[in-house]
Amino acid sequence: MLRQTALLALALALLPLSLAQISEDFETGWNQTAWPIYAPDCNQGGAITLDSTTAHSGKNSLRVDSPGGYCGHIFFGTTRIPSGDVYVRAYVKASKALTDSHVSFITMPDAAQAAGKHLRIGGQSQILMYNRESDDATLPDLSPQGIAASTALPTGSWQCFEYHLGADGSIETWLGGTAIPGLTVKAGVANADAEQWQRSSYVPKITGVYFGWESYGGDANTFWYDDVVVSAGRVGCV
Numbered sequence: 001m002l003r004q005t006a007l008l009a010l011a012l013a014l015l016p017l018s019l020a021q022i023s024e025d026f027e028t029g030w031n032q033t034a035w036p037i038y039a040p041d042c043n044q045g046g047a048i049t050l051d052s053t054t055a056h057s058g059k060n061s062l063r064v065d066s067p068g069g070y071c072g073h074i075f076f077g078t079t080r081i082p083s084g085d086v087y088v089r090a091y092v093k094a095s096k097a098l099t100d101s102h103v104s105f106i107t108m109p110d111a112a113q114a115a116g117k118h119l120r121i122g123g124q125s126q127i128l129m130y131n132r133e134s135d136d137a138t139l140p141d142l143s144p145q146g147i148a149a150s151t152a153l154p155t156g157s158w159q160c161f162e163y164h165l166g167a168d169g170s171i172e173t174w175l176g177g178t179a180i181p182g183l184t185v186k187a188g189v190a191n192a193d194a195e196q197w198q199r200s201s202y203v204p205k206i207t208g209v210y211f212g213w214e215s216y217g218g219d220a221n222t223f224w225y226d227d228v229v230v231s232a233g234r235v236g237c238v
């Protein structure tokens with residue numbers, strides 16, 4: 001009975017991860033073949049290190065230090081992306097709050113945009129937002145209402161950040177398991193703050209997911225990432 005219970009617990013623990021295209025807790029180190037550095041165009045002063053002093057689970061996480069500025073950008077990530085719906089779950093810890101300046105902490109090369117352009121997730125106006133590099137559209141619109149429909153990213157603690165890019169162009173985003181209305185675009189759910197985003201009938205087609213830091217107004221930051229999952233279904237904040 002004990003054994004069965006243990007097996008059941010194990011099966012339940014593994015179930016969400018069976019959806020995973022790739023998942024990583026960095027407990028066996030940083031495999032740079034699986035999680036290479038990404039810093040297109042230039043790479044000056046940013047650093048990624050395996051950190052055993054803070055972790056969401058176990059003892060290791062990846063630490064990203066950026067001195068700020070575009071060339072101070074640095075990311076790590078994967079090109080193992082599911083072909084249809086893409087779900088990403090990462091535990092993130094930020095040392096400094098998002099400011100009014102535009103930054104990205106997740107960047108995704110996107111075949112639906114011009115060559116070399118990215119779908120980016122980051123901050124501006126002190127809140128979480130998406131940015132489409134090709135036309136600089138933001139989700140949400142950075143109006144007072146749009147800003148209020150998003151949320152800040154807490155600092156100094158591990159946060160469960162999740163998003164879903166639907167094969168139909170829909171976008172869903174969660175922080176701590178709670179949907180962020182301003183960062184939601186999908187059929188049947190009105191988002192009055194998605195005007196800029198929906199000015200084109202855009203369907204993202206990402207070819208990679210990279211975690212790190214890039215700033216366009218000079219913001220420096222240190223971010224940690226742990227328990228990263230890229231999958232075809234939602235795994236949640238397990």
Ligand SMILES: *[C@@H]1O[C@H](CO)[C@@H](O)[C@H](O)[C@H]1NC(C)=O
Pocket residue numbers: 031032033034
């Ligand atoms: C590192 O990742 C590559 C690509 O996924 C894999 O083939 C290799 O076995 C990994 N190395 C280790 C030591 O886990």
